[in-house]
Amino acid sequence: MQASQTSHRSIVAIVLALVTYGSLYPLAISLEAGNADTWARFFSAWGGQDSLGDLVGNIALFVPLGFFAATGVAPERRAPQFIAILFWGVLFAFVLQVLQIYIPARDAALIDVVWNAVGLGLGLALASAAFTTRWLGRIADQPLPMATLLVAALWGAAELVPLVPSIDLQLIKDSLKPLLLEPQWSLLDSLAAAVGIGVLGQALVRILGERMSLAWLLLAALLVLAAKPFILIVELDLSTVIGFGLGCLAWAVLLRVDGRARALILLVGLVFVLTARSLEPFQLTHGTNPMGWIPFAEVLEGSMLINSRALATNLFFYTAILWLVQQRGGSLRAASLMLALWVTLLEIAQVFLVGRTPSITEPIWVILVAVTLSRLTDTARPIDGQHRPAARPINEQRAFASQPIDAHASASSTPLKARPWRQVLIQFAVTAALGAIPLWLLVRLPGVPYNLRELLHGDSHPLAAWVFVLALLWIGAGAAWMAHQINQSRWPILRIPFSAFAAAMVSLLLLSLSVTQESILDIAGSNNLHWFVTNRDIWGEQARVLFLALGPDLVAIVERPVRFAALFGPLFIMLALAQTAWLQHQEQQDPGRAIAARVAWLALNALPWLLLCKAIAFDWSSTDNLNELIARQGLFGINGDYYLYALVAVVAVNAVLVAQARSRRTAFIALLASLMVVPIAWWLLNQALADQVQKYGLTFSGIQFLLGPDRSDLLSEQALLARWVVVQTAAVMVFALGLRLATPLFGPVVSSEKPTPAHVQSPVRAQSQAHAETTFTARLTLQQLDFLEQVAKQLELDFQSAIRRVVDVALNEYSEATLVERLSRPTLYQTDDPGQRLIEQMIDLREDQAQRIRALAAQAGISASRTMRRTVRLFMEDITGNA
Structure with a gap:
């Protein structure tokens, strides 16, 4: 298998996943929907199209699948492979329609399979055309610059999507009205059009060379302007015309600039336009806009024609930004992460802006674009004017490849290189998917505690379950990373709080994407610091004046992550300390007093931060759950929160033992330890939680609230113990799995101690x-x-x-x-x-x-x-x- 074929298959896998998700959204399966009448309508009705947008959506959905499936095919095998792709593609479309029968929100119809087949055929035709366009300045033995062609295609899509032509006099009048009858000019729209023209020019330089780029750019701009009046829902306005003109003039000037500087100018322009468009109309709303937590929901709901146009524009911006970073020699991985973070911040800002609908989908598109670009070839001449070495002759390549590899x-000589980041991330994604299936089924079982049943976003959406399992795995993985940081630090008392806070923030992000805000507030507590400072003067008059000036929203931005880190930080710290003890055992020949002394020293460094976390999470808590459920003055006069920390420490040690069980002997030790820990953990849990809690006219124990189905239906002691064994075993296994998956990345390292003789x-x-x-x-x-x-x-x-x-x-x-x-x-x-x-x-x-x-x-x-x-x-x- 050639590397190029592998790359195209990876892209096909991504497209298949997106098509499956888009076809089966919202994934609310009901077996009762597949009755005899539904099947009869499915096979007899050939209408099924509610609007032109649905027709276009069914065609456009399969065009990328056909294109990328075909571009990995060798030209000499094109005919049989294209027939096979068409057959399996139509069968895939038919299976999706059958599954839609069991989703009440979808309207399954055989006509959709026909339109999917049309889209698949269009993709194959485009791929076939790409095979025959070697005249685009390319040498016969070099691949096409697919990434550059993708950028150019997305520019055209952003301007002309939904690509539904119509020769209708009224349509032409409506399209030209913003230009001729009601001309309005927007600086931002003109700038966006000009920057888009510049990016197209940069792509033409990569394909055709600088000498021909300006002429082809003018031709492309004129053709697009001429085509706009004949495309549905596409208007030709004054801002676009001015922007295209300015873009062409600017490109004539930019051709005199060095290629790398030109790419930087375009990159800055793209980021500026993306930011400004995301923050329009620059007006704060009186309340807050709800965040859309279901990925791709805004694309799959409403008008498909309008949605496809907005999607094409966003994809062009994301692809062009990452592509220009690549042309300047930057890291695609780092750039994609930075862009995803910036887009996430822009979506969060839209929560407070008038008329915006923030969504979690946009940063996901950035990651998918980055993965696609990493799989595409782009071997055109570099933008700095240098030429790559010519491709090595095939016979020399074979001779070079046939040399024995030592x-x-x-x-690999290190854990990081033995299992690269990409492989480990794939393992995390697959493991989370396997764990999400039983979780998704569990929350739908009768008798499940209501706090678990109402935990996940979107009525326990499968994607929410997947992200939630990722959050659970991150607890172990974050502890492995934290142990690596602590083991390398000369000042662990400073490294421990910062690494624990960072690990907790990743958990907060993942939980915010998967768990309802009510569930997070029930555990971490609400933001009440501003009220106590301004109404109770707990920090004095100066703090009161400062907090009144800052306002509750700004204080909440700091208070929320601090409270969450105080609650979750001890779990990361104790897991990290247990992992550090194992690392020390692996690095030292004599694992006796030296290791014990080192771990004790690290625990002493962690102690003040654990006490601070206890004070914030329990002593200064702002949720009734922690105030009422934790036992006060328990056995030996010790508060329940100390027993709770002891329980966390026991579970952490157990998880590390299970994670590092790599032989029969260590597996037996881990199994024996797990059995011994169960009664210890059960006793600690009983000491940590209150025996009697009186609320809403009911009396129940803290364990009943935690493990029971609700406050009124109380379970027996044996039933509660059985449920706790399941919960504890699941927690240990999930933490251990996260540790085990991440250990190759953050495994045994040399600590900062004095070198061993x-x-x-x-x-x-x-x-x-x-x-x-x-x-x-x-x-x-x-x-x-x-x-x-x-x-x-x-x-x-x-x-x-x-x-x-x-x-x-x-x-x-x-x-x-x-x-x-x-x-x-x-x-x-x-x-x-x-x-x-x-x-x-x-x-x-x-x-x-x-x-x-x-x-x-x-x-x-x-x-x-x-x-x-x-x-x-x-x-x-x-x-x-x-x-």
Whole structure:
């Protein structure tokens, strides 16, 4: 399987998931809906279309599926593969329609399958056209710049969607009315149109070159302006005409600017327009707008024609921003995360703006766009004017790929590289999906506690269940990350609170996306600090004046995360301390007093923060649940919150033991510990919660409230114990699973303690030092990094393995004397020019390769970084024939 095929299959998987979700939304399945009458209507009725928007939506939904499924097909196998894609695509559409029969909110009809097939055929036709358009400035043996073509296509879609033409005199009049009869000009709309024209020009440069870009840009602008009056719901207004004109004039000027600077100007313009459009009309509402927590709901509800136009515009902005970052040599992963965070902040701001409908969907679109771009090729000429090396001949590629790979070269030497971030994230997503299924079924069972039944968003929507399971897994994963941070810190008393707060904020974000705000407030409490400071003067007159000036909303922005972190922080801290003890055990040869002393020292550093969390969450709580349920003056005169912390510590130790059970012996120890912990945890729970709570005329215990179905139907002691065993076992397993999945990323590391003497050095520490000797930072050019990534894709290797392969070939090609002579002649290497941008890259070589690179550096009188850079250059010159 070629890397390009793998990339296209990943995109097809994303498209299939989106099509399935869009077709089965809102996922409210009812078996009673599939009666005989419904089936009869499904097979007999061929109308089924409520509006033109539904027809267009059914066609457009399958166009991307056909296109991306076909673009991964080799040209010589196009005909049979296209037939297979069409067959399976139509069968897929039919299955979706059958499933819609059991969703009362959907209207299943066989005619929809026909329109889906039309969309699939259009996608195949577009892909076929893409195969035959090699005249777009491309060399025959190089792939099309798919990412650039996607940006250009999205620009056209943003201007002309829904792409439903009609030759209707009244339609033309209505489309031209904003331009001729009621001309209105908007600076922001004109700026958006001009920036869009600039992005299209940048794409044309990548496809056709700078010389032809301006002429084709003018032609594209004129064609789009001429087509707008003939497209449904698309208007031709004065702002668009002025914006297109200004954009073309600006592009003529920008062609004189360096490519990287031009990309930066467009990038700033896109971000500015996106931000300004998101904050229109810049007026605060008197109340707050509800946040849409169901993903993609605003796309699937209302007018499909209008929704598709808004979606195309947003997708163009997100894709163009990330694409321009890539062209400037930036990290797609970092840029996508930053853009997703910025879009999330803009959606939160819309809660307080007039006429806006904030939604959680937009940052999800950003992530999906980033994943798609990471799978698409974009091998057109770089924007800085440099040319990539020509593609290596096929026979040389095969010879290069056939060279044996050393076991140490392909195997990872660290946990992070053994299981990359991408693989671990996929494992988390799949695990959460598997856990969401039983949770989704559980909340619908009779006798389930009402507080669990009403926990999730959207009447326990499946996506809400998935995110909620992610939040539970994050507790273990966040503790693994926190343990890694603590174990590396010289000042754990400072690292513990900051890392615990950060981990709690991730939990708050995930819970806010999956759990109702009422459920969060029931546990964490409401925001009452402003009231106490301004009405009770608990912090004095100066604080009262300050809080009156700030207002309750601004105080709540700080109070809410602090209260939540105080409630959840101890769980992360105790799990992290238990994980740290295990890390110390793995790193030390003698796991006796030294480990105990280290863990005790860390616990002492955590103690003041645990006491602060207790004071905020329990002593200064603002929810009746914590005030009434926690026992006051329990056994030995100790308050119940201390017993609750002891319960959390016991569960944390149990979870770490289960997570690190990797042999029969450790699994037996973990099982034995889990059995012993059950009665201890049950006793601690009884001591932590009040025996009698009187509320709403009822009397019940704290355990009844926590585990019972409601306050009136009380369960027996045996039933409560059985439920607690299930809850405790589930918590331990979920925390352990999160720890286990994240441990390869945040596994055993060398702490900041004094180095162990060589004669007692542990194998893990010795391996870490050996790894440090083979790892160094090299400064490579953007051209070299891009080339190495292409090599990695062609050979289906990770980046570090590709570098090792390149070093092997380059160093074995010449004798030692020749290598020293060539590496010491800087005039041969344009990569050393100050004008070239160099990017720091961590290089992880084999031990023999690292020793030879350092030896060559010493003989040539240059640094190891420069030696590495020139070695890569040698390899590039050799295979491109430019030596």
